[in-house]
Amino acid sequence: MYMQVERRSSSCLHLKRSPGIRSWSLLVGILSIGLAAAYYSGDSLGWKLFYVMGCLFVAVQNLEDWEEAVFDKGTGKAVLKTFSLYKKLLTLFRAGHDQVVVLLHDIQDVNVEEEKVRYFGRGFVVVLRSATGFSHPLTQSAVMGHRSDVEAIAKLITAFLELHRLESPGELSQSSDSEADGPGGQS
Numbered sequence: 612m613y614m615q616v617e618r619r620s621s622s623c624l625h626l627k628r629s630p631g632i633r634s635w636s637l638l639v640g641i642l643s644i645g646l647a648a649a650y651y652s653g654d655s656l657g658w659k660l661f662y663v664m665g666c667l668f669v670a671v672q673n674l675e676d677w678e679e680a681v682f683d684k685g686t687g688k689a690v691l692k693t694f695s696l697y698k699k700l701l702t703l704f705r706a707g708h709d710q711v712v713v714l715l716h717d718i719q720d721v722n723v724e725e726e727k728v729r730y731f732g733r734g735f736v737v738v739l740r741s742a743t744g745f746s747h748p749l750t751q752s753a754v755m756g757h758r759s760d761v762e763a764i765a766k767l768i769t770a771f772l773e774l775h776r777l778e779s780p781g782e783l784s785q786s787s788d789s790e791a792d793g794p795g796g797q798s
Contacts, residue, residue: 613737645669677695722738723758
């Protein structure tokens with residue numbers, strides 16, 4: 612699942628994402644290696660603690676972030692929040708929250724992009740494109756698997772923001788040609 616709809620109304624769209632099963636499985640697997648190394652080794656207590664803490668550090672580093680997107684028509688802003696347990700532990704709970712605020716009227720397009728995922732192949736992410744040319748992904752990491760889940764979220768955001776796609780350039784040129792051939796175009 613790419614993102615889940617937490618709340619949806621005519622004025623607010625709230626999407627959330629938590630670490631997936633792959634991320635939690637990786638955490639348990641890496642931590643199990645540290646625990647097994649500590650349990651079966653004949654080393655001193657300090658080394659055993661080092662094994663467990665080292666594997667815990669690597670496991671938390673590989674844990675995906677908690678992410679949230681709130682599109683609020685009342686304030687006219689989209690707030691994209693990210694919470695990282697790894698950053699929180701690394702900075703001794705002083706940091707760990709990242710937040711990006713985008714004005715809703717600046718968002719001109721929402722589309723799905725393919726992204727290379729380290730070690731696993733390719734994944735998909737929703738990208739918000741603004742009038743200034745700035746692009747920002749909805750989430751920090753791409754989701755592997757079905758593109759349809761990501762496209763469904765992109766369509767949901769597009770419908771909520773009432774972004775209607777313009778006609779293709781070919782259709783635009785045909786309509787301008789037909790207007791020129793109309794009654795006002797003849798002399």
